[in-house]
Amino acid sequence: MRERETTAEPGTAAGTAAAGPAAARPRRTGYHRIIDYPRQGRTGWRRLVPSWRLVCGSLLGSVTVLAGLVIAVYATVKVPDINKLKMPTATVYEYSDGTVFYAVGLQNRQLVPISRVPTVMRDSIVSIENPTFYSDAGVAPKGIVRALVSDVQGGEFEGGSTITQQFVKNAYLTDQQTYTRKLVEIFKAVKITQTFPKTEILDDYLNTVYFGRGSYGIEAASETYFGVPVDQITDPGRAAYLAALVNEPTVLSQTDPVSQKLLKARWTLVLKAMVKAGRLTPAQMEAATWPTALVPAGVVSYDANGVDDSAMAQVADTYLDRLHQQNPNVPDSATAHAGGDVIRTTFDRADMAAAVRAVKSGLDDRLNPKSRSQATVDRGVQVGLASVDTRSGELLAFYPGAGGQYDDATLAQIEPGSQMSAFAFAASLGPGTTGAGGAGSGGTGSVTFGSNSSPDSGNAAQLWALMGRVGLTQNLQANPGELPEPLGKLSKDPQLALGIAPESPVRMAAAYAAFADGGVYHELSMALAVTVNGRTVWTYRPQGTPAVSADTAAEVTGLLAAQGQVSGVDSTAALPAGEVAGQSGTIGGDTSAWYSGYTTGIATTVGLWDQLVDSKGRTVVHSLDHLGDVPAAQSAIWPTGIWQDYMQAVTGGQSTPFPSPPQSVAVGASQAPAPEEGARSGFVPAPAPSLTAPPSATAGNGRRTPSPRTSGTSADTSSDASSSIPSAPLPATHSAPPSPSTPPTPPTPPS
Known part of the structure; x- marks a missing residue:
């Protein structure tokens, strides 16, 4: 139907409006906006x-x-198979015999079945976190509303998620606060509840939930807070304590008064929730007592024998980083700390404990830091000890110092002094020559060890080359800031033979080990195997490289074995004559004191010094003069005594004689001056220990028969020394060396 048209009279208001622009735009009929x-x-x-x-x-x-x-x-949303859930576990560090000594990881977790979790522990968790757990469908709308109202009103904080939802979030999702994540969490919880029994869900929840202090799962939490496995948490007090932590584990696990007050309030709430749920009677609640939790472990962790477990892990981590650079399949330390790996180290459990005892008996028990005259030096002295397997380069034991994050055995860089005289003498002989006035000695004549002299102190180039072949330049090149002069100048310094290049005890022990193994040097190893996700990705296979000829090694060993005494202490008292060789060392008379000695199976170095870095970053060196009331001239008595106690403990007083040295050594040794007389006043060295030990306790090379180690560490040997480098025998067996009547074939001298 057409609209009726109207006409406005000219001069009227309607006519005036119609005359405007709108009058020219006709109105659309039948149009409506949506x-x-x-x-x-x-x-x-x-x-x-x-x-x-x-x-x-x-x-x-x-x-x-x-x-x-x-x-x-x-x-x-798919139904997750909780039976296939892989829960991250801690990375564990093991002794060479497989005993775990340290665990680290983003998730310190030990899985346990629900059957090992006491009923009171289960009830405490369920009562406070999800009272309707056994009857709900995986979600609890009333619980969400109740938690929201409680939060708004300022009441006790309550979580709105059920146990099933928390499990889904912990195992499959993240803590990201988004609607999508929450929706997926709800749906997964519903589907899991429809598929799996409640006991199985609770089992997995208790193995995934976080309790603070780096502990994931109820078993790790029980060990962390009470030092017992979860099956011993049978009282309501401790059960409620662990259950209370779940709410805000990072805050409630702290030991400050405010956090502890919040935790105790939550603990009371857990007990009330158990009573309300019928899991606990009012009388039992009244009888429940506030438990005493363990003090959180510090950065440094010691075992019952005083062994620094954290230091062992630190040394292993440094070695992992080196291995990772050579083999990407080996995780670096940061990756290992994420958990799930097994690091089998070279450390011997008994030897590590023996190192602690030796330092305690040989030094700590003899000092008097409370004396006013002795306070400075007796309190500040630092000790580093390292013991190396001569045939494989494995670091068997070390003493890192008394606490702290700095390892004196592997990280310290201290001038070794006359410790270098043995290497200066070996370098002066040249390849395949003999010294002590014998043929081919180059006219060097006999050498007096233990003094700050060298047969050829000006020939720094030969000594520097030998230092490179026995690993003594590695730390120097890696840490040039620790050097007394630029590296290029140091390598040519005529005083290099006097021990001015700083070294660590572990490097010195590995270098001396070459003399014990016929002149063959083995690079240091701190691990035997690395396992990632159940698969062994790396196994140690020792390989040796010739550093000096077998004759040179035998000559040095013969001279070192003839040293006899050092400052009145019989350095060979721990082992029979002819089965141990050693060399003391001092620098500047009073800034450091060393002793390095070896048998056919073990090389051990002990170093003492007293230095620190001041507030301005400068290294301040203190004198060892009158350490334990001993004058500086006799300071080597301390590392020698520690070495003796340690070697007696780890060898049982038995070893295998060294191969017979060249004839010239016997001549030179007979002409050597008598050892220095006069032990310090008031110091009585430990008497020579009994050299009798049960046959089962020791092996014929000065090593106890070790426990079986990881397979695959053996290396083939070769009798053709001219065409190949003889590899080390299986470290686990520590097979005896050739008898003195049949000296080993010398390896091909390096060019």
């Missing part, structure tokens, strides 16, 4: 008020879209 907003036919603020039809339509549309989204997400 969304009438702002509303037509309204003026002012009324145009902005939506109609009830718009409001209802918007709500209906939103519900429809949301329902569609929920259906779509629910359809795409």
Whole structure:
């Protein structure tokens, strides 16, 4: 039907309006907006008020879209198989015999079945975290609403998620606060509840939930807070304590007064929840006592024998980083700390304990740090000890010092002094020559060890080359800032033979080990095997390289074995004559004191010094003069005594004689001056120990028969020394060396 047209009279108001621009635009008939907003036919603020039809339509549309989204997400969420859930575990560090001594990782976790978790422990968790756990569908709408109301009103904090939801979040999702993550969490919880029994869900939840202090799972939490496995948590007090931590583990696990007050309030709430759920009677609640938790472990961790477990892990981590650079399949220390790996180290459990005892008996028990005259030097002295397997380069034991993050055995860089005289003498001989006035000695004549002299102190180039072949330049090149002069100048310094290049005890022990193994040097190793996700990715296979000829090694050993005494202490008292060789060392008379000695199976170095870094970053060296009331001239008595106690303990007083040295050594040794007389006043050296030991306790090379080690550490040997380098025999067996009547074939001298 056509609209009726009207005509406005000229001069009227209607006519005037029609004459405007709108009059030229005819109105469209039959047109309506889908969304009438702002509303037509309204003026002012009324145009902005939506109609009830718009409001209802918007709500209906939103519900429809949301329902569609929920259906779509629910359809795409798959039921996770909790039986195939892989829970991260800690990385463990083991002694050479497989005994675990340290664990580290992002998740310190030890899995336990639900059958080992006491009922009171299960009830405490369920009562406070999800009272309807055994009957709900995986989600609890009332619990969410109740938690929201409690939070708004400022009441006790309550979690809105059920145990099943928490398990899903811990095992499959993240802590990201998004609606999508929450929706997926709810749907997975529902589907898991429909698929798996409640006991199985609770089992996995207790193995994944975090309790603070780096402990994941109920077993790790029990060990961390009470030092017992979870099956011993049978009282409501300790059970409620662990259950209370789940709410805010990072805060409630702290030991400050505020955190402890919050934890105790939560602990009371757990007990009340158990009573409300019928899991505990009011009388039992009243009888429950606040438990005493263990003090959190510090950075340094010691075992019952005083062995620094954290230092062993630190040394192993440094070695891992080196291995990772050579073999990417080996995890570096940062990756290992994420958990799941097994690091089998070279450290011998009994030898590590023996090192602690030797330092205690040989030094600590003889000092008097409380004396006013002795306070400075007796309190500040530092000790480093390192013991190396001569045939494989394995670091068997070390003493890192008394606490702290600095390892005196492997990290310290101290001038070794006359410790270098043995290497200076070996370098002066040249390849395949003999010294002590014998043929081919180059006219060097006999050598007096133990003094700050060298047969050829000016020939620094030969000595530097030998130092490189026995690993004594590695730390120098890696840490040039520790050197007394630039590296290029140091390598040519005529005083290099006087021990001015700083070294660590572990490097010195490995270098001396070459003399014990016929001149063959083995690079240091701190690990036997590395396992990642149950698969062994690396196994140690010792390999040796010739450093000096066998004749030179035998000559040096013969002279060192003839030293006899050092400052009144019989350095060979720990082992029979001819089965041990050693060399003391001092620098500057009073800044450091050393002793290095070896049998056919073990080389051990002990070093003492007293230095620190001041507030301005400068290294301040203190004198060892009158350490334990001993004058500086006799300071070598301390490392010698420690060495003696340690070697007696680890060898049982038995070893295998060294191969016979060249004839010239016997001549030179007979001409050597008598050892220095006069032990310090008031110091009585330990008497020579009994050299009798049970046959089962020791092997014929001065090593106890070790426990079986990881397979695959053996290396083939070769009798053709001219064409190949003789590899070390199996470290686990520590087979005896050739008899003195049949000296080993010397390896091909290096070019």
